[in-house]
Amino acid sequence: MWIPNVEHFKVLTDELILQHSEKLKVLYHSVACDVEVKEGRVAAVIIANKDGLTRVEAKQVIDCTGDGDIAHWAGCPTISSKPLMPLTMHFRIGNVIPTPETKPAAKKVLIEAHKEGRLVNFYGPGLIFAFAKDECYVHATRVPADATNAADFTRAEIQGRKDAWTIFNE
Numbered sequence: 350m351w352i353p354n355v356e357h358f359k360v361l362t363d364e365l366i367l368q369h370s371e372k373l374k375v376l377y378h379s380v381a382c383d384v385e386v387k388e389g390r391v392a393a394v395i396i397a398n399k400d401g402l403t404r405v406e407a408k409q410v411i412d413c414t415g416d417g418d419i420a421h422w423a424g425c426p427t428i429s430s431k432p433l434m435p436l437t438m439h440f441r442i443g444n445v446i447p448t449p450e451t452k453p454a455a456k457k458v459l460i461e462a463h464k465e466g467r468l469v470n471f472y473g474p475g476l477i478f479a480f481a482k483d484e485c486y487v488h489a490t491r492v493p494a495d496a497t498n499a500a501d502f503t504r505a506e507i508q509g510r511k512d513a514w515t516i517f518n519e
């Protein structure tokens with residue numbers, strides 16, 4: 350089923366979760382922050398949320414953190430590419446009517462901003478009208494950073510937001 354509205358998608362997802370509430374307990378706004386390893390397997394995961402720290406035991410733990418946080422903390426060997434792929438701060442702009450000139454015009458101003466030092470890095474831009482006919486999803490910022498390092502991740506978010514604002518204003 351095609352769901353063009355992100356908020357509607359969230360409501361449908363909530364409903365799906367509630368339909369399976371006998372077997373499935375979901376905690377939003379919770380992060381895994383530590384693991385306990387016993388006899389070579391992850392025996393428990395420590396999660397942090399508004400309840401504080403909670404220890405969750407499981408027969409089987411599936412790490413879906415994207416960065417492999419749980420596997421990494423459990424001591425599994427991991428590799429990361431060198432150089433790391435830069436990070437992208439996406440953003441969306443409303444009330445944009447796309448024309449064939451939109452993308453080349455955007456690219457031109459971003460090249461100028463880069464040459465004049467207002468924008469250190471950028472990509473594309475990728476301009477996608479996927480969420481609404483008049484809403485432009487912009488995939489254009491590029492921040493070199495290591496998102497598995499808390500301080501670097503924060504620095505990248507601040508830089509990404511600044512670059513997104515620069516691109517929006519260009």
Ligand SMILES: Cc1cc2nc3c(=O)[nH]c(=O)nc-3n(C[C@H](O)[C@H](O)[C@H](O)COP(=O)(O)OP(=O)(O)OC[C@H]3O[C@@H](n4cnc5c(N)ncnc54)[C@H](O)[C@@H]3O)c2cc1C
Binds near residue numbers: 382
């Ligand atoms: C800008 C960009 C463009 C991309 N374009 C493409 C593309 O065109 N085609 C393509 O195939 N792929 C693309 N990718 C890659 C693709 O999005 C990822 O490979 C994919 O989303 C990874 O899925 P995942 O479920 O492993 O992780 P994610 O989608 O990253 O999901 C991980 C989830 O875990 C949560 N989480 C993280 N750490 C913790 C923690 N400690 N505790 C609890 N929760 C945690 C996160 O909040 C997140 O919700 C792109 C990625 C980016 C960033």
